[in-house]
Amino acid sequence: MSSTINQAFVKQYTANIFHLSQQKGSRLRAFVRNETQKGEIEFFERLGSTDAVRKTSRHGDTPLVNSQHSRRACYMNDYEWADLIDKEDKVRTLIDPQNPYVQSAMMALGRTIDDEIIDAALGTAYTGKEGDTAVALPASQYVGAVSGAGAISNLKVATLIAIKSKFGVNEVDDSLRMHICVSQSQLDSLLSETSITSSDFNTVKALVRGEIDQYMGFMFHRTQRLDLAGGLFTINVNTGVVTLSTGNGNGARQCFAWAEDGIVFSTGKDMAGRISERDDKSYATQVYACGTWGAVRMEEEKVVGILCTE
DSSP: OOTTGGGGOOOOOOSOOOOOSOOOSOSSGGGSEEEEOOSSEEEEEEEOOOOOOOOOSTTOOOOOOOOOEEEEEEEOEEEEEEEEEOHHHHHHOSOOOHHHHHHHHHHHHHHHHHHHHHHHHHSOEEESTTSOEEEOOOGGGEEEOBOSSSSBOSOOHHHHHHHHHHHHHTTOOTTSOEEEEEOHHHHHHHHHOTTSOHHHHHHHHHHHHTSOOEETTEEEEEOSOOOBOOSOEEEOTTTOBEEESSSTTTTOEEEEEEEGGGEEEEEEEEEEEEEEEEGGGTTEEEEEEEEEEEEEEOOGGGEEEEEEOO
């Protein structure tokens, strides 16, 4: 056998580009209230509840009920993405990266939509006539996950019950779809809980596998973009009640549940892309994409923050 046969070996390359693992666009946009926006700030008007007055006499004076008006301000942010493809790149490779670059741009922009929605759910909302009064999600709208044995924990069935109770106490309309945003760790925790029945176990198992998306009245949405709690949270290890003070809740994963119209996503300019030559870059092809959008929490009562240890 020739000892130089390796000189005839060839290398084969694929003509395709494969995207690495990533969240491919927005997972939450379709499950909040969507609006369009013109201008730097959009105000969404709110009307509070009132009480009827009992009539106690004939021909009495007509009572006047003072309706409570308020508003929420939505501020938008601009996002963009761009990359260059030199003409020499196309000469030296078998692949044309132009279309994969466009796909990558749209996926990246889509992820910023979820970041805006997550920030709106758990962050600061702005109210007042000029939209300059900050409103935080109060501690009363948080639930801490606890094990039932005097310790904080990851997501449990009991935590889901406590979240549903929050919405019920707040008189959130039962006809609204309820959603919950968690990471993979919370789904794994539900699956490992020994206290759930066999039917629940099968349901959660299908949920983790992605075969279904609903459990206990919530539509589940998984994302790995949820932050750890950086605020000042203390979780009562027996009840799961959360207070704002330095304590054991710091560093917990901040998940959240919401009623569908409790968060507004407002689009000023939807995703748009352009492919063009850059004469200032030796006539390289530029793939460019951009968009303008923002989100706001419309009502604290329709959002519940969830603190889970992992």
